[in-house]
Every structure is written in structure tokens, then in C-alpha cells.
Amino acid sequence: MSSHSTGTGKHHPVPKRYALLFACCLLLAIALLADFLWASSSNLSSSSHSSLNLSLDSSNEVVAVSVSTPPQPRSIKKKKEPKAVNRELMYLNATYADIPAPHWDWEEMPEAPVPRLDGFAIQLQNLFYVFAGYGSIDHVHSHVDIFNFTSNTWVGRFDMPKEMANSHLGMATDGRYIYAISGQYGPQCRKPTNRNFVLDTKTKQWSELPSLPVPRYAPATQLWRGRLHVMGGSKEDRHEPGLEHWSLAVKNGKALEAEWRVEVPISRGGPHRACIVANDKLLVIGGQEGDFMAKPGSPIFKCSRRHEVVYTDVYMLDDGNQWKQLPPMPKPNSHIESAWVIVNNSIIIVGGTTEKHPITKKMILVGEVFRFNLDNLEWSVIGRMPFRMKTTLVGFWDGWLYFTSGQRDRGPSDPSPKRVVGSTWRTKLHL
Numbered sequence: 001m002s003s004h005s006t007g008t009g010k011h012h013p014v015p016k017r018y019a020l021l022f023a024c025c026l027l028l029a030i031a032l033l034a035d036f037l038w039a040s041s042s043n044l045s046s047s048s049h050s051s052l053n054l055s056l057d058s059s060n061e062v063v064a065v066s067v068s069t070p071p072q073p074r075s076i077k078k079k080k081e082p083k084a085v086n087r088e089l090m091y092l093n094a095t096y097a098d099i100p101a102p103h104w105d106w107e108e109m110p111e112a113p114v115p116r117l118d119g120f121a122i123q124l125q126n127l128f129y130v131f132a133g134y135g136s137i138d139h140v141h142s143h144v145d146i147f148n149f150t151s152n153t154w155v156g157r158f159d160m161p162k163e164m165a166n167s168h169l170g171m172a173t174d175g176r177y178i179y180a181i182s183g184q185y186g187p188q189c190r191k192p193t194n195r196n197f198v199l200d201t202k203t204k205q206w207s208e209l210p211s212l213p214v215p216r217y218a219p220a221t222q223l224w225r226g227r228l229h230v231m232g233g234s235k236e237d238r239h240e241p242g243l244e245h246w247s248l249a250v251k252n253g254k255a256l257e258a259e260w261r262v263e264v265p266i267s268r269g270g271p272h273r274a275c276i277v278a279n280d281k282l283l284v285i286g287g288q289e290g291d292f293m294a295k296p297g298s299p300i301f302k303c304s305r306r307h308e309v310v311y312t313d314v315y316m317l318d319d320g321n322q323w324k325q326l327p328p329m330p331k332p333n334s335h336i337e338s339a340w341v342i343v344n345n346s347i348i349i350v351g352g353t354t355e356k357h358p359i360t361k362k363m364i365l366v367g368e369v370f371r372f373n374l375d376n377l378e379w380s381v382i383g384r385m386p387f388r389m390k391t392t393l394v395g396f397w398d399g400w401l402y403f404t405s406g407q408r409d410r411g412p413s414d415p416s417p418k419r420v421v422g423s424t425w426r427t428k429l430h431l
Contacts (some may be wrong), residue, residue, distance in 0.1 A: 112422030170221025241269030
């Protein structure tokens with residue numbers, strides 16, 4: 001007999017097709033179980049860990065804020081974070097940042113007939129003469145607009161001599177005659193001129209003065225003790241600061257000498273400074289070393305950036321023989337040659353430009369209003385403009401502080417320059 005039993009206890013072999021089906025089902029079950037366990041672990045991890053965001057509390061300390069982040073479907077792509085340089089746009093250290101200042105209420109006046117940058121303005125009583133300037137980098141003005149502070153309207157316009165510089169002028173007045181010294185002739189970064197002119201504001205007639213020994217961009221210019229003083233500015237390459245100082249005796253719009261006299265050189269050269277006579281002393285405030293230059297070989301003298309250093313320096317000449325240094329400005333400031341007035345024995349300076357941003361290297365505009373008290377030689381920040389602005393043209397009449405024209409910022413959070421404007425504003429000044 002066989003050792004294997006027969007009947008109901010007999011084992012039949014399993015067909016191959018069923019074995020294959022069973023194996024497939026087993027593998028599928030194992031895969032589903034593994035997927036379930038992975039998903040459970042992922043959800044548990046997501047719910048038990050949260051992302052960390054940084055914010056500032058009321059004490060300006062950095063604190064960690066826990067924010068739960070639900071798991072995202074795989075099909076949704078994460079948004080790209082902004083580049084690091086964009087996150088740094090908002091960062092300014094103490095040298096570059098806005099200085100805290102009292103809030104001022106400003107009233108907008110009629111806009112200037114044309115926008116202008118790097119022009120100049122001279123106030124004679126209630127009339128404000130606004131000269132030349134860029135309309136854009138490729139267009140310069142060659143005329144004068146007049147604003148009447150009494151009626152708060154723009155009331156006149158007349159042409160400048162065709163040979164006269166269009167920007168970066170030096171200017172001074174004796175109360176009737178306005179002296180216009182050197183500057184840049186034409187748009188972009190063209191060469192300077194050494195030709196000088198004088199305007200009789202009564203007759204609107206122009207005449208010419210003896211030329212400077214050499215051309216200059218934006219020299220500090222002022223009428224002091226019967227002599228027209230011209231100093232500093234940039235040399236013919238538009239970038240190198242000049243230290244030379246000349247003077248010319250003038251009276252009633254006429255030169256009393258045929259040539260300019262050499263005076264004591266200024267301690268530090270450069271353009272875009274305020275030059276002021278106060279209490280029979282000659283003061284030079286702020287400014288910079290270096291400026292844009294013409295790109296080599298460019299047929300249109302296209303402007304090319306160069307390194308610039310903006311400074312806080314204040315110099316005074318009281319005896320004609322030696323420059324003295326006075327307390328510096330609260331922050332470096334340039335492009336303020338026509339941004340000042342004298343009120344109650346104080347120099348008021350509105351806007352300007354400071355050192356470039358240390359990361360983005362963009363120019364930073366200034367929105368503060370500064371006061372230099374001539375009684376105690378102390379600086380203070382007394383107010384803020386409605387926006388930051390460079391090369392403002394500033395006047396004062398009947399208790400009101402005015403400014404017009406220049407290049408304004410890109411908004412409250414971006415102090416870099418944007419549009420050239422002709423905006424005109426005023427505020428009541430309380431000192």
C-alpha cells in the first residue's frame with residue numbers, strides 16, 4: 001500500500017494561475033499598508049512642528065512667533081522668496097536713515113510751469129526767480145520762471161542767454177542784480193563753461209562778466225563785502241573736486257576789475273554746497289566730492305556713475321585769510337546749493353542727498369528740514385518734507401517756508417530718486 005492515504009484527505013496541487021493571482025494581491029496589500037504608514041507619519045510630523053517667523057514687538061526686540069502651517073498638496077508650488085538685495089532695501093543704518101522729526105502740515109501750491117533738476121533760484125522780496133535746470137537727462141531748460149509769493153501764482157517767464165550754462169550754476173544777488181557763474185552747458189554730462197552773466201531784474205536785460213580762469217561745475221558762489229566769491233565745485237572732468245577760490249569786485253551789475261583775484265583756497269572742494277553770507281561771515285555747508293562723468297567716447301556725453309563722498313562739513317571765512325570749521329550737519333548732505341533760507345538768525349536747509357545705500361549703492365534722498373542756529377552754532381532737525389527731494393529750490397515769505405522742483409523719492413519706503421517734478425509746497429514755519 002502506498003504510504004499516502006486516499007479519499008477526502010487527499011491534497012490536490014494548486015493551479016499556477018491562482019498562485020500568481022494570490023501573490024499579486026499580497027504585494028498590493030503590502031504596498032497599501034506602507035503608503036498608509038508613511039502618510040500617517042508625515043501628517044504627524046507636520047502637525048507637531050510649526051514654522052518660525054520673526055517680527056518686532058513693541059520693545060523693538062526680535063521675538064519668535066509660532067505659526068502652524070498645514071501640509072500643502074504636492075501640486076502647489078511654493079512662492080519664490082524675494083532676493084536678498086530686495087529684503088535689504090528697507091535697511092538703513094544711522095548714517096543713511098531718516099532722522100526722527102516733528103510732523104509738519106504742508107499745503108500744495110500751483111505746480112511750476114516745467115519740472116527741473118539742478119536748477120537754481122534767487123528770491124528778491126516776494127518774487128522767486130527759478131533758473132534753468134534739467135527737464136530730463138536729455139533735455140535742459142534755458143529760461144527763467146517767476147513765482148509770486150503774495151499771489152501764490154507763477155507770473156512770468158523770460159529767456160536766458162543762449163551761451164549761458166543750463167545746470168550746475170553758481171548764483172548770488174545784491175537785491176537787484178543776479179550773478180550767474182559758470183556751470184554745465186547742455187544735457188547729459190557735457191563739459192562746463194567758464195562764462196558768467198548778470199541779470200538786471202528791473203529791465204530783464206542780461207550782460208556778461210569776465211570769464212573764470214577755468215570752467216567749474218556747481219561752484220559755491222556768494223556776494224560778500226562787495227566782491228563776488230566763487231570757490232570749490234568740480235573740475236573740467238566733472239568728478240575731481242576743485243579747491244580754488246577767486247573773487248571779483250562788482251557793483252550795480254558791473255565788474256570793477258578785468259580779472260578774477262586769487263583768494264585763500266577752500267579746505268575741501270566739491271560741488272552741490274550751500275554758500276551763505278550771515279552776520280558778515282561767509283559759510284559753505286555740506287556738498288560732496290566726485291560726481292557723474294561723461295562716458296569715454298560717448299558722442300552725447302552720456303552720464304556714467306562714479307564714486308562720490310557726501311560730507312557734513314561746515315566752513316566759515318570771517319577775516320578773508322583762513323577757513324574755520326564749524327559744527328557739522330546732523331547727517332551728510334549734498335545738492336543743497338539753492339535749498340536754504342535765513343530766518344530769525346538761523347539757516348534753514350530743506351532736503352538734499354546723503355551717502356549712497358551701503359548695499360544697493362543707490363542714491364538716498366533726504367526729507368528732513370535742518371536748522372543751524374547762528375546764535376549758538378547748533379544744528380537740529382525741525383521738520384520733515386511731504387516726501388524726500390534733491391536740489392530743492394527754497395524761499396521764505398510772510399511766515400511761510402516754500403520749496404519747489406527737484407527729483408523726488410520713490411515713496412515712503414524707498415528713498416532712491418525717481419521723477420523730476422515741478423511740485424510746489426509751503427508750510428507755516430515756527431522757530
